[in-house]
Amino acid sequence: MDTLLQFEQGVIEAERAFDPTIKPHPAKYYDLELMITVPHIHLVVAEFDGAPIGCGYARIQDSKLFLTPPQHSYLGFMYVLPEYRGNGVNNIIIQALKDWSAQKGITELQLEVYYHNDAAIKAYEKAGFSRSLIQMRMEL
Structure with a gap:
């Protein structure tokens, strides 16, 4: 659990560069x-020589009512130690x-990545993902 908590902070620190609204540590x-x-x-932890070096999860969730398929796996907590x-x-x-x-009958994966996170976008495209929506926001 301690390692997963450290990985979580690694994800947050990496994403702070792309999102100034993330709360302070x-x-x-x-x-x-x-x-x-x-x-x-489903939470996966990658190991090398018995030591955790990365993680990710898939969460089955309902798709928006107007989309097919009716459910998809949302991927998150994607983290690999820098080295x-x-x-x-x-x-x-x-x-x-x-x-x-796929074993659960899911036929689509989705994830979110910050627009300017070029390294992550490249890695996900290399894994077979394609770009879809751009989320936009505005401060008032």
Whole structure:
């Protein structure tokens, strides 16, 4: 659990560069205990020589009413320790989440990535994802 909490902070720190509205440290993204216990979420931890080096999860959720398929797997908590990036770890994690999703009858994966996070976009496109929507917001 301590490692997962460190990975969560790694995700948050990486995303702070793209989103000034993320709360100051310690921010929290995930209910990790819930993620480990519920049947509609599959959490994967990648290891090297027995040490955790990355993670990701797939969460089955309903699609918007006007979309097909009716459900999809949303991927999140995608993190690889900096010293292991560029070695295919992210692809191994995504493949495990794809396999689990397919076993559950899910036919589509979705994820969100910050618009200016070029490295992440490139990694996801390399894994087979294509760009879809751009979320926009405005401060008042």
